[in-house]
Amino acid sequence: MREPVGLRKRGNPPTREPETWTRDLLDKVGWRVKAAHEPFRGVATSDGVRQDLFPLRATGADVRGVYRAAEEYLAGLTDKQLAAGRFPMDDESWRHWNNGARYFLRHGMLLEDFDDAQRERALAVVRESLSADGYRQVVDLMRLNLTIGELSGNTYGLNEWLYWFSLYGEPENGGPWGWQLDGHHVNINCVFVGDQMVLTPSFLGAEPVIAGSGKYAGTVAFRGEEALGHELFTRLDGGQRERAVLSDTMPEELFVGAFRDNFDLDYQGLRLSDMTPGQRDTALRLLGLYVNRAGDDHARVRMEEVRAHEGDTHFAWIGDPDGTFYYRFHSPVILVEFEHMPGVLFDNDYPSRRHIHTVVRTPNGNDFGVDLLRQHHERHHGAPRG
Structure with missing residues (x-):
């Protein structure tokens, strides 16, 4: 397995007047803006959206x-912050999350701009x-x-507080509400x-996946998701692998990422x-790593x-278990993707285990x-939403 050899050479980070480079970026990624404006349907197979999968009910979750x-x-926000960081439940900005540049389609309150108490209250949610x-x-x-x-050397453009927090709806009135945390590798x-709680879409990634130095040296990410994915595929027999493997070529990106x-996406794999009980147990433990990101009550539901x-x-696979790989779980109610990615900030144009997207x-x-x-x-307002 090849490993990255160094960081890419990059120009100076952008200034705090981003209008010009943001305009250039929008010219290149206009399809994403267009996609965010499309009426929402949801990820589906070529047969269309399957109905009646998610009943509205009480779950007993605390x-x-x-x-x-x-x-x-x-309560801890100023009027100006409330105007910038709070949105109606049906606001289109939900769909603007992305793993891209600092200012591209960002909205809400930047954690970097909060004082310590306000940031802690956002993180408490x-x-x-x-x-x-x-x-x-x-x-x-x-x-x-x-x-x-x-x-x-670009902590202006890449740091631990460069994430936008938005709150939607009316939690204080018991109505539907939610939140979004949006930035590089955390969406x-x-x-x-x-x-009831829905915790998707959730995009999480890292490059690097291990901090070898710096303020948070020793921090690691995705060890379980990587190891259990490897274990599941290597436990399959030859015939099962033939059904699981989709291709010899890794996808350029996750199929159902931003926008x-x-x-x-049809079922494959x-x-x-069709797995043995032991293989199914491994598959469910792997799925649990993603599901159990939610609190205990909601993870159980x-x-x-x-x-x-x-x-x-369905479980699908691409790649080399001894090198880099992609895997996917896909059912009517959940879709999970994991992939080893080429370098973006590291100087490798081939996938490595140093860069992971999920x-x-x-x-x-x-x-x-x-x-x-x-x-x-x-149920409560008497007519379908238009």
């Missing part, structure tokens, strides 16, 4: 802590929504963003409808129902939802909790 954290966060392991992973990825800033969307809210479609869940989606129309919100509106 949401008192996260509702309280959201109210305290809002994230912490109360996630499990201890899930929150730790998010913090570690933000810290690794500083690591690459230190290595490249999380979280929606609450009653005590792919309406992407068509090996069904979990989500895993029940995932296991109800276990027989329709994404989790809720297909069939419930990313951003859209299907739950539709049902809530119909």
Whole structure:
């Protein structure tokens, strides 16, 4: 397995007047802006969106802590900050999350601009929504963003607080609400409808995945997701591998990353129902690493939802288990991708284990909790949303 040999040579970081380079960027990525304006449908197969997968119901999950954290966060903002950082539930900015440049389509409040108390209140909303392991992973990825800033001499453009936090809806009134954390390698969307929670789309990545130096030396990311993915594929027999392997060529990027809210992706690979009990156990443990980023109550509900479609869940693979690889889980209710990526800040144009991207989606129309919100509106307001 080849390893990167150094950092790319780069020009000076942008100044704090980004209008010109942002305009140039928009010229190059106009399709993304167009995609964000398209009416939301959801990731689906070529057969279209499957209906009635996500019933609106009470789950028994304890949401008192996260509702309280959201109210305290809002109470600590100035009127100007509220105007900049709070949005109606149906605001299009939900769909502007991306793993790109500092100012591209950003909105909400930049954590870097908060005082310590305000930043802690914003992070408390994230912490109360996630499990201890899930929150730790998010913090570690933000810290690794500083690591690459230190290595490249650009902590202005890459640091642990260069993330935008947005709050949507009305948690103080018990209505649907949610939050978004958006920046380089950390893009999380979280929606609450009653005590139900949807934690997708969630894109998490890192380059590097190990901090060998700097303020957060020793920080590591994605060891479990990588190791269990490797273990699952290597436990397959020859016939199972033939069904699981999609291609000899790694994709250039994840299939359902940013601006792919309406992407068509058909089921491919090996069904979990065609695995042995031991293989299925490994597959479910691997899926659990993604599902269990949510707090315990919501992770339990989500895993029940995932296991109800276990027989329709497909595992797909591309790459070399002794080198770099891509894998995917895809069912009617969950879509997970993992990939070793080429270097962006490191000087390698081939995939390496130093750069990893992951994404989790809720297909069939419930990313951003859209299907739950539709049902809530119909139940409480008497008509479908137009």
